[in-house]
Amino acid sequence: QYSLGKTDEFMLPLIFSYPNEQRVRDGDSVLFFNFRADRARQLSQAFLVKDFDGFDREVWPQVHFVTLTRYDVTYSSPFIFEPAELVHILGEVVSAAGKSQLRIAETEKYAHVTYFFNGGIERPFSCEDRKLVPSPKVATYDLQPEMSAREVTDQVLARMANYDLIILNFASPDMVGHTGVLDAGIKAVETVDECIARIISKLLDLGGKCIVTADHGNCEQMRNSDGSPNTAHTTNLVHFIYVAKDAAQFRCEDGILADVAPTLLFLLGLPQPQEMTGHNLLISVSQKTPTS
Numbered sequence: 001q002y003s004l005g006k007t008d009e010f011m012l013p014l015i016f017s018y019p020n021e022q023r024v025r026d027g028d029s030v031l032f033f034n035f036r037a038d039r040a041r042q043l044s045q046a047f048l049v050k051d052f053d054g055f056d057r058e059v060w061p062q063v064h065f066v067t068l069t070r071y072d073v074t075y076s077s078p079f080i081f082e083p084a085e086l087v088h089i090l091g092e093v094v095s096a097a098g099k100s101q102l103r104i105a106e107t108e109k110y111a112h113v114t115y116f117f118n119g120g121i122e123r124p125f126s127c128e129d130r131k132l133v134p135s136p137k138v139a140t141y142d143l144q145p146e147m148s149a150r151e152v153t154d155q156v157l158a159r160m161a162n163y164d165l166i167i168l169n170f171a172s173p174d175m176v177g178h179t180g181v182l183d184a185g186i187k188a189v190e191t192v193d194e195c196i197a198r199i200i201s202k203l204l205d206l207g208g209k210c211i212v213t214a215d216h217g218n219c220e221q222m223r224n225s226d227g228s229p230n231t232a233h234t235t236n237l238v239h240f241i242y243v244a245k246d247a248a249q250f251r252c253e254d255g256i257l258a259d260v261a262p263t264l265l266f267l268l269g270l271p272q273p274q275e276m277t278g279h280n281l282l283i284s285v286s287q288k289t290p291t292s
Contacts, residue, residue: 007231010140029064035081037071037120038111044071072122086119088273090261095125097270099164103128104155106148107135109169117167129163131155135171142184146191147172153195157202165268170195177219180229185219200243209244209267215257242282250282 001011016022024030030047034040046052047065070079094101103113103124110132115122124130133152136144149172156168172188179185196212203210217234224230240252240260255263258278265272266280 024061024063026062028061030066032065032067032071034067035069037069038116040067041071044075044077048075048077070120074122083120086275088275089119090264091118091125091128093265093270093273094165094268095127097268098127099268099270100127100162101125101129101165101167102131102156102159102163103167104131104133104152104159105169106133106152106171108147108171108175113167113169131159140179141172141175141188142179142181145172145176145184145187147175147188149188149191149195153198156199160199160202160208161206165264168199173214173219174216174233177222178231180222180231182222185222189219204243204245207245209242209246211260211263211267212239212241212243213260214238240281249285251285253281253283255279255281 001007006012032040032044042054044065044067046054046057047061047063050060052060065077067075067077067079069081070083091101103117105113110130114124114130118125133148133155135148138144141147149170152168152170156166160166170192173185173192176184176188200210215238217236217238218232220236221230221234237254240255242250242252256278258276259281260278262272262276262278263281265276266282272280
């Protein structure tokens, strides 16, 4: 396939030459070795769910199905590694305080603001609403680099005044970055810039506060040193930007992902549970910096 210019991301479905001998059959053992669940759950359902309707599977082989980790609490199949049970995570603390929250993203990142953000649990917390905006149906996202960013933004603007906390993910800088198409990556970032500007304008009018950050890099590096397209995540540092009417009163320390939740709790005026090992990254400018 590589010799034909088809890399992993764009490989079409393949059919074995000898289906009767090579396909999964009754009595086989299947080990699904993905440790992440977001792309494994759909295929697992095709093996495990009797009334599966995601696609026409023609046959439903009865197999011994085992997963590396537990992809979903509703699955009856055995798994090898017990997942860590996370308690007092951000959404739980916000919910326990009686505050409302909205999780919103388009299809490609919906699981990230719901299932993953809730520690691998599918069900929402009390007072947690969710909104899924469909991603565009195109072969590759460089063909529509804006993706559904504007539609997501419209939904956020319409709902913003109703929530104490909104967790929002813009998918396009990551998903278009994976294509390695530079012009499309630029368009994706320009669109998100436009959308964030719209959101922040209304947020400030409402007296709200905003953190803009990411969990990894991608579209900031679209070419490798040899000139070839870079389609992978990067390990570059990401921005952590505080936007609010009182932003000039704070400076942002360098930190890690574990510091995001404590910072949000600080902005919400809620105590940080002891299970959170990170710390608030917003330091008052009036607070002296330790000197060596």
